[in-house]
Amino acid sequence: MKFGRVLMILSSLLLPMAAHAASWDVGPPVGAKAPALHAVDLKGAPVSVRKLSGKNGLVLVFFRSAKWCPYCQKQLIDMKDAPAPLAARGYKLAALSYDPTEVLAQFTEKREIPYPLLSDLGSVTIDAWKLRDTRYKPESFAWGVPYASIYVISPKGVVTAKLAEEDYKVRPPLSAILSTIDGLPKGR
Template sequence: MSLQQTLDAFKADFKAGRPPYHAPPEIHPVMERATAELIASGQAGRAIKAGERAPQFSLNDQNGQPVSSADLLAQGPLVVTFYRGVWCPYCNIELQALNEILPQIRSLGANVVAISPQTSVNSRKSVRENGLGFPVLSDAKGTTGAAFGLRFALPDYLVALYRKLKNDLPAFNDDPSWTLPMPARYVIGQDGIVLYSEVNPDYTHRPEPADMIPVLEKAAGRS
């Protein structure tokens, strides 16, 4: 089953309220409205894309250790995935799918990092619960997400819904701003230029991890 098929199956179960999901049905139109408005805003089209220079970053991993994009790019190409947080089941499914092809990515000389605005404590939970073999970096206040053009503010009605559901983003992220990054995945070449980019304001849609492999093969001189 592809990543998107897995996500679609989860979405169908979630909307149908099948166990173990017990979300009230009235939440779905609210979430769909917010997604539609984010799509209509055109922000995804203004984010960093293939052919542009990637912003540099240095962020702490789940153990509080600094990880620098410059240091990683000195070793080879870099795969970067931005995601909302450990509280997001769609994000966890995607991280697991990336982890499945991690050996193939590393065989091509590349590294992988995930970036989320969540705290290091929650990043440790992401690594532990998803069995990840790559680091999860904490993007305090969403500054790196903003540099990539991904950070957006949740509309007031969605904030109200999240509060009702006890999805406390200020606590998850240690940031009162109620902001998140649009899910995105990048392959950055050793010269800092983005070789591959996928940005989707619809958090229920994610690109297939295998889509990056031809890009990484070319970067490795093996195409």
């Protein structure tokens, strides 16, 4: 009887948290056409989902800043090993922030980042994707940062999956991204 009570208490505590976690849904919905990218690579050249995609698509990471966000810096470094397992699945990886190209180039060189970091000056892409973090106001240095989130996009530009946590300090690990991709229907 005690075990049943413990389960009931745990359920009453965990179910509301699970429901809350599931409700964090930012950016374009799965199945929607992804908004265009208005970002540039480190050389200042415009990019597109099609140009960045592998045979099966693109994993696009929106992050706050490589300059001042330690959670973003850790995420970008942790993703250094991602290109190989993603390529084995037919995907490429890119990450986008409001940082200027100079900041991204310095971080890429210092941390030996093997995938493209993209600059979205003015947060045009971030706004088009409806990802601007509204906790920051125009007078803040963080005005224009996106909600930290990850999108899996088909080569045709359709969002096939997304991963996001409400707490910007929590980032889905590579294993979660790979599991999500492995769980997608083939030919998507």
